[in-house]
Amino acid sequence: MIGSSFTILLAPVSPSPFLSFNRLSHFHHSAVSTSDLFRATSKRLALATKTQSISTMANTNEENCGNLKKQLAKLFEASLRETVPSEPDVEPLVAACTAKFGDYQCNYAMSLWSKIKGKNSEFKGPPAVGQAVMRNLPPSEMIESCSVAGPGFVNIVLSKSWLAEKIQKMLVAGIDTWAPKISVKRAVVDFSSPNIAKEMHVGHLRSTIIGDTLARMLEFSKVDVLRRNHVGDWGTQFGMLIEFLFEKFPNFEDVNERAIGDLQAFYKASKQRFDAESAFKERAQKAVVRLKGGEPKYRQAWVKICDISRKEFDKVYQCLGVHLEEKGESFYNPFFPGVIEALSNQGLVQESEGARVIFIEGINIPLIVVKSDGGYNYASTDLTALWYRLNEEKAERIIYVTDVGQQQHFDMVFKAAKRAGWLPAGDRMFPKASHVGFGLVLGDDGKRFRTRATEVVRLVDLLDEAKTRSKAALVERGKTEEWTEEELEQTAEAIGYGAIKYADLKNNRLTNYTFNYDQMLNDKGNTAVYLLYAHARICSIIKKSGKDIEELKKTGVLALGHPDERALGLHLLQFAETVEEACTNLLPNVLCEYLYNLSEYFTKFYSNCQVVGSAEETSRLLLCEATAVVMRKCFFLLGIVPVYKI
Ligand code: ARG
Numbered sequence: 001m002i003g004s005s006f007t008i009l010l011a012p013v014s015p016s017p018f019l020s021f022n023r024l025s026h027f028h029h030s031a032v033s034t035s036d037l038f039r040a041t042s043k044r045l046a047l048a049t050k051t052q053s054i055s056t057m058a059n060t061n062e063e064n065c066g067n068l069k070k071q072l073a074k075l076f077e078a079s080l081r082e083t084v085p086s087e088p089d090v091e092p093l094v095a096a097c098t099a100k101f102g103d104y105q106c107n108y109a110m111s112l113w114s115k116i117k118g119k120n121s122e123f124k125g126p127p128a129v130g131q132a133v134m135r136n137l138p139p140s141e142m143i144e145s146c147s148v149a150g151p152g153f154v155n156i157v158l159s160k161s162w163l164a165e166k167i168q169k170m171l172v173a174g175i176d177t178w179a180p181k182i183s184v185k186r187a188v189v190d191f192s193s194p195n196i197a198k199e200m201h202v203g204h205l206r207s208t209i210i211g212d213t214l215a216r217m218l219e220f221s222k223v224d225v226l227r228r229n230h231v232g233d234w235g236t237q238f239g240m241l242i243e244f245l246f247e248k249f250p251n252f253e254d255v256n257e258r259a260i261g262d263l264q265a266f267y268k269a270s271k272q273r274f275d276a277e278s279a280f281k282e283r284a285q286k287a288v289v290r291l292k293g294g295e296p297k298y299r300q301a302w303v304k305i306c307d308i309s310r311k312e313f314d315k316v317y318q319c320l321g322v323h324l325e326e327k328g329e330s331f332y333n334p335f336f337p338g339v340i341e342a343l344s345n346q347g348l349v350q351e352s353e354g355a356r357v358i359f360i361e362g363i364n365i366p367l368i369v370v371k372s373d374g375g376y377n378y379a380s381t382d383l384t385a386l387w388y389r390l391n392e393e394k395a396e397r398i399i400y401v402t403d404v405g406q407q408q409h410f411d412m413v414f415k416a417a418k419r420a421g422w423l424p425a426g427d428r429m430f431p432k433a434s435h436v437g438f439g440l441v442l443g444d445d446g447k448r449f450r451t452r453a454t455e456v457v458r459l460v461d462l463l464d465e466a467k468t469r470s471k472a473a474l475v476e477r478g479k480t481e482e483w484t485e486e487e488l489e490q491t492a493e494a495i496g497y498g499a500i501k502y503a504d505l506k507n508n509r510l511t512n513y514t515f516n517y518d519q520m521l522n523d524k525g526n527t528a529v530y531l532l533y534a535h536a537r538i539c540s541i542i543k544k545s546g547k548d549i550e551e552l553k554k555t556g557v558l559a560l561g562h563p564d565e566r567a568l569g570l571h572l573l574q575f576a577e578t579v580e581e582a583c584t585n586l587l588p589n590v591l592c593e594y595l596y597n598l599s600e601y602f603t604k605f606y607s608n609c610q611v612v613g614s615a616e617e618t619s620r621l622l623l624c625e626a627t628a629v630v631m632r633k634c635f636f637l638l639g640i641v642p643v644y645k646i
Contacts, residue, residue: 066170066178066576068104069094071142072156076106079136083129087115096574101147102155103570109133109152126152160560163569167626168558175633180580182221184430187397188228188389189215192317192324195232196309197241197267200316200459202441202449202515203403209504209639210438210588211401212322216637217583217591218397226325226393230385231313233306233328237267239288242301243280244270252301257308312460319463319497321639332384336376339384340369348419360415367412382413386433390422396431399586404437404510411435436586439512441504449515467496469521470529483645491643495521495529498640502528505638506592526596528640534599535635536646538628542621545612549625556618558626564605565623571601575630579637588638595634602627 076092084090090112097105109130116123123129130152137146137154144159170178191211194200215225244266249255260266273280291298310326317324340356343349349356354372369380389395400410414433417423423433441449471492474480479488503520507513523529542549560566575594582590611620635642 066573067180067580068142068158068573069096069577072104072106075137075140075143076133076154078138079133080112082136083132084112084116086119087112090115096577097155101149101153101157103158104156105153106133106156107153109154113152128152130154158570160566160569163566163573164558164560167569167572168553168622171553171558171622171626171629175575175629176220178576180221180576180583182218182223182580182583184218184223184396186224186226186393186395187218187399188226188393188395189218189399189401190228190230190385191215191399191401192313192322193228193230193232193402194309194313196306196328197237197263198232199264200313202459202462205316205459205462205500206403206438206441206504206509207401208316208320208322208324209501210436210509211399212320212639213501213505213588213591213637214399214401214436214583214586216639217579217588220579220633220637221583223397226389226395227323229313229324229326229328231306231310231326231328234330234333234381236285236288237271238291238302238305239286240270240274240281240284241267241305242287242291242298243284244273245301245305252304255304255308257311260308263305263308263312316459316463319460319493320501321497321641327385329381329385332381332388335384335388336380339387340380343369343383343416343420346420348416358416358419360412360419363408363412363415367416379409379413382409383416386413386417387422390417390431398431398433399436400434401436401438404439407435407437434586436509438509442512442514444514444516446514463497463500466500466517466521467492469517470496470499473521473523487645490641491645494641494643495532498528498532498635501639502531502592505588506596508587508589526592531595531599531631532635532640532643533646534602535628535631536643538602538624538631539644540646541606541611541624542628545617545621547618547621549621552618552622553625556622558622559616559619560623561616561619562605562609564601564608565620568598568601568605568623568627571598572626572630575633591634591637595631595638598627598631598634 072094073092076094080090080092081088090108092106093108094104094106096103109126113123113126113129116129123132127148127150130148133152134146134148134154137143142158142162143156144162145157147155149155189211191214192204192208194204211227215227218225245252245255249259257263274284275281287298291302306328340349343358344356348358349369350359350366351357352366355368356370357366357368359366367379367383368377369383371377386398389398400406402410410433414423414435417433418425423431443449471488474483474488474492474495479491483491499520503515504513506526519525520527521529523533560569571594578591578594582588605623609616609620611617611624614620632642
């Protein structure tokens, strides 16, 4: 859908006609003068040099009460400074470990040894370094014991009572106290971004689902997120659509989505006419010029077409519970001339075969910023939008969620921005732009997903189908008698839409995934259905106990006596670092895996530890509640609505 197939207009737009048009609210900006732009750019340049280097997006200075890894890293850091004061740059690397020796491991003794050997005779090899690091760890309540293994790995066993206390604290103070602390203040997540009058396809669905999750994780981490729908709402195809609209509906003002019916079919029909009839084609080309010139009738028709498409998109967003803020490609029209001029003044733009381009080191095709006919394209829009996001919106993190096919496009845009000094050269510095690519959605035949051989899938139908199927399964399980119609509907929706989202998110986003209703709606295995049921089951255990859980939170004491209780407790406490990792590396599957493992740990605990009626009932109910709280937060971050009854 990019570049070649979707080009954006023509010569610089005079902004004044837009102003007379109040429906076009997002044109209320006047054109940006070059001098304004320059001021802003140089401001940005100053900012760019101030960028800070980071090891993760997270801020280590503030207290990370949920993040075990960070807390341990602090202890190790203190020990390192003491053990090897001559090496102040060594960063502690702490990792959760699955070995039976401990819960966490710090294993830089080898690399540290290679730095100090010869310089410091105090140590006779990596194990001795490990021993010293262990000895110098400051005393801490969180550590029960440590040991050194192999070539200097320092293993940590966390204190059970400390873990239990932390979980209990969270139950009282709320799960938000376990939110990652991220130093970025504002981020743009550019996601979904379908094209007006064209098909909103499964690729856009993936972008919507992945983008929403990333936005949720950042929001949870208290980042101000601008959820951007960069819709393709500008381009030469509008000339053809507008002319066709005038032809079909002489009173086009009255046209609504019912009259047009299917906008995609309308697009197809107008395209056919465009290709077949030269007179129509000519009118369409003139229409583009008139639209661009801001002629009211053409503007109105354009607004109409966009509105109709928008209503269709909104249906999908409503089903999915996804909120987006539209700033389409057209929004950036007034900013083109200034941005391109600024880049030209920096000497970055060159003439090439009539077009104006930016060459990028290591890439053999240039980035075309002005086409040979003087028009702007997908790349010019993205460059301008990036400029806007950095300078006007002051975003420090800008994330683009599209299929992997657009990777090179973004790579080039980011590199051009680096050449211009908008972005710092280093990848670990802010402001930072990232492309979050994803693979294809496949059908059972292993080919690109479609319902019938030739037809494309309408997303609303696709979502509906999941809901219908999950409702049928509930009806089959006799829920019509137990539940109200509303409960049935809501549960079917939560399960159906949740299943689609989870099936998408659980895979590493770069891999292709196979869309299969039977698999995603299976109540066994790693599916949303299984997880939602697991959550509902926990809720019913608590309910069955007849205890007031709010009361227990205040009066009861949580302990992790049984090994399965301890394992579950430790996993609960790893929530914060997991979200942080998913958020920093932009990998929602990390959170899915955590959630699935959580339900596995719970199952193990529940099969080996009696809850209701046992001597440990209070403590175990609190552990159940903590599990449910963390599960719900995971669901929330994945955009899945939890169910409480099954
Ligand atoms: N409209 C584009 C497409 O359908 C996606 C836009 C992604 N965002 C961006 N800033 N280029 O492929």
